[in-house]
Amino acid sequence: MIDLEDMRLFVRAVSDGSLSAAGRELGLSPAVASKRLSRLEQTLGVRLLQRSSRRLVLTSEGSVYYERCLSILADIDEANAMVGRGQMEVRGVLHISASLDLGRQYIGPMAADFASQHPELRMRISTSDAMLDLFEHGVDVAIRSGAMADSRLISRRLALNYRVICAAPSYLAKHGRPTSTDDLQQHHCLMLHRPGRGILPWMLQTPEGPRPLRLEANITTDSGDLMRELAVAGHGLAFKSIWDIADDVRAGRLEPVLTDTAFQEAHIYAIYPSRDFLPTRIRLFVDHLQREMQQQETSVLDLIRPDAGTPA
Template identity: 80%
Template sequence: MIDLDDMRLFVRAVTDGSLSAAGRELGLSPAVASKRLTRLEQALGVRLLQRSSRRLSLTSEGACYYERCVSILADVDEANAMVGRGQMEVRGALHVSASLDLGRQYIGPLAAQFTEQHPELRMRVSTSDAMLDVFEHGVDVAVRSGAMADSRLVSRRLALNYRVLCASPGYLRRRGTPASTDELEHHACLMLHRPGRGILPWMLQTAEGPKPMRLDAIITTDSGDLMRELAVAGHGIAFKSIWDIATDVEAGRLVPLLTQSAIQEAHIYAIYPSRDFLPARIRLFVDFLLERMREREGTVLGLLGMKV
């Protein structure tokens, strides 16, 4: 059985960078603090910290354990506060991940607004086009296009979303506007590349139904944000989420193409680990995202001629 006080000592030692300082804060002598940390490591069967006279450093196992300990202790503190004061307080740490485009344009700013409303919350926002493993990276809420087929995760739809072909007005003046998907092979295509998966095909709606199109890409990249910038600069046609390019379309920097046929569903979901007790900070943050994104949803879908 792991003692929560030992877990708190470990987290405090990592935060302070000193086991003796952590012990003093918790009212423990250096000798007792050292014994308590050793007891925790023995119970787990792994070394969590490399200790020397000058510094502490996390082992790889310690780094993973630290992320989960922070979340677990925040849950415990939140549960105690809820019972003690009879209310749901948002406090502790919240780790949110999102793609680069969604994170930069929406999730990051909304996270900042949420922390202004809840000053006892400490928010960490990770932005990456790589699909981070929620459990491995200690993510509390991941915002992604597309639901996850994992029984350990809960998916809650935040907004309707579609991927659409787009290009800049300058590119279309030079190269012409494609009238059908068959004409795309004559255009400069900007496509995503994923390590281990190669160039990702465009899954487009055609007269024969959904069809993966593997085109000769003039530029490939692993960054959706860079792809958007290349399209805005007039280097070719991209296949992007309408949410990612909404501000560019509104400003006239990008034009959606073939919107009556060549689109792909990619609805936006909040994804989080399934728990019997869902911390208030997760539940209320997801509620906050849903409310704010629904406010924007009608305008974004209107760019494709759709109504909510």
């Protein structure tokens, strides 16, 4: 049986970067803190941290365990707080962040609906294709597509999603429809660029994992929304989230191509800072988003399922 206080010590040690500092916060001597962490590792049968006199480094097993511990401890703290209050209160300010496309089409309307259900809540919605630092900008919840890189954050998947290559019917009529990824070198391509990272390659899914496809860009932009508009206007191929282009595909303004071979898993996640206590407004808002997006998930994914081999 895992002692929850040992789990809490482990999480604090990772957050503080020091086992002795974490021990002091919990009223433990360095010797007792070290013994408690060793007990946790022995119970699990794995090493969670590589320890030296200067720093702590998570092992691969420790990294996975850390993310799960954050979620478990947040749920426990929230449950205790709810019992103490006797009711769930949704109040205060909720700052959310989403990309322009996703925010405009889905997250903004869903957030406004949630706010209308909770009169004591004040909602702040930021839409930007820049990857905002949640801590620096005071963001409570960010909605993002693709894997999370920041180990300080925890995530919850809201919906399945794939990035696919798409183009306007007018572009395909003029330039032809690519039949393989090799054909893409002969096409006009619309690419995203990010400050400090340059032009982002299209990451295609393969049995061995994501593989970058580097193409010559005819037009680059830092705006996914502008890239979609340029694609609709017939200026080239774009690599876009199926959620972002769903309305355009339904209306015949864009057509996915090569969906049996050229796509990327980029599921949609709610990302929020790691905290011992997760406010009710964040937890309930994420619950709301997940319900709403999963109601639409099938109709969105069906747009790329006609081709054999399309991801399900």
